[in-house]
Amino acid sequence: MVKYARCNALLSLALDASGEGCRYMSKADTEDGVVEDxxxxxxxxxxxxxxxxxxxxxxxTKTTRK
Ligand SMILES: [Zn+2]
Structure with a gap:
């Protein structure tokens, strides 16, 4: 099981370094880990x-299976 959250779920207009919509996804074993990352x-x-x-x-933050 992995916890994950997507940047664009938080900042819908966020852009990444190349000016595209940010697709960063944070993954961790725990919700606290996702929050930190x-x-x-x-x-x-x-x-x-x-x-x-x-x-x-x-x-x-959502939970998924590996
Ligand atoms: Zn981002």
Missing amino acids: MSKHLVSMHQVDANELVANIRAT
């Missing part, structure tokens, strides 16, 4: 305050 991505790639998005990250 996605927070780093949001700060470094999109310069947003990840603390304000933690609840949204958790709300959009």
Whole structure:
């Protein structure tokens, strides 16, 4: 089982480094891991305050089988 969240579920207009819609997907074994990884991505790639998005990250985190 893997937890994952998509950047574009959080920031629908986010663009990646090449100006395309951001398709970054954060995966981890735990929801906390997803929050941590996605927070780093949001700060470094999109310069947003990840603390304000933690609840949204958790709300959009899904679970899948490997
Ligand atoms: Zn992104």
